[in-house]
Amino acid sequence: MDFKNLITFLQELNKNNNKEWMDSNRKWYHQVRNEFVGWLDELNDNLLRQYDDYYDTPGKKGINRINNNLLYHPNRPIYKDHFGAGLDKRPNTGDFYIEIGMEESMFAGGLWRPDPKRLASIRDAVDYNGEELVDILEKPSFKKAFGGLVEDVKLTRPPKGFSEDHPHIDLLKHKTFAVMAKFDNTLLFQDNFNEKVFGVYKEMLPFRTYLNKAITV
Incomplete structure (x- = not known):
């Protein structure tokens, strides 16, 4: 996982937190997101092997949206300043949360x-x-x-x-x-x-x- 690239992306997004910038850098975003999902898959597979009660949570299922929920928080920026995900994410229970920020x-x-x-x-x-x-x-x-x-x-x-x-x-x-x-x-x-x-x-x-x-x- 190239965390340096992920952090650089977040830093640039933080300086240009608007849809126009995101649209022009959509390829970069998907590159970073896909790599983050792959890293989550690796963690998930290891935890699944180690713990009998672990709830299988592939990266695409665990990762959170990068968009803020502006319906409930209209004053927040359009995009978050981090990548976040929950593993061991059994429905209606508390998961194991990982957040990578700038x-x-x-x-x-x-x-x-x-x-x-x-x-x-x-x-x-x-x-x-x-x-x-x-x-x-x-x-x-x-x-x-x-x-x-x-x-x-x-x-x-x-x-x-x-x-x-x-x-x-x-x-x-x-x-x-x-x-x-x-x-x-x-x-x-x-x-x-x-x-x-x-x-x-x-x-x-x-x-x-x-x-x-x-x-x-």
Whole structure:
């Protein structure tokens, strides 16, 4: 995967974020996109061989559109400043997300502001077996990789049906259950970058499994 070419494309797109530029550079875009899809296919095939429960997600299925959704975010530029994709993308669950940006990239996973039904299911799981989630989040290697849950919107008071003295009240107040690990793009050019991807996937897997079990069982 020629990450240098991908980053150069994003930098030029960022300076010329309009349909006219994209139309005149459509061949370049498809070259970069196709190579990115091929790299995702390689990751997908390796993960499929390593994990019995992995959900087969070919690159074309996992890659996100480069166009921003202007219907809901009309003030955003036409095109994103990154290439993003989700692997292990079982329908209606949290996937393993990879984003390659111009200067910084990231891995992420979990559920970002899930709908009320799924959020209630997660809270039920925390109420029933919050110790398991705490153990996952407090594992030293997990904390080193991700720090902790993404700090997003949280309730100031306990959610309905829970008291302030609940042993896991801080977790119950979260409305986003996701983790991320940002990294400098110099990592992309290391010979063992793919192995690092697999390592992050493995470290994150118990967290994603906990959440996905909560919203599907």
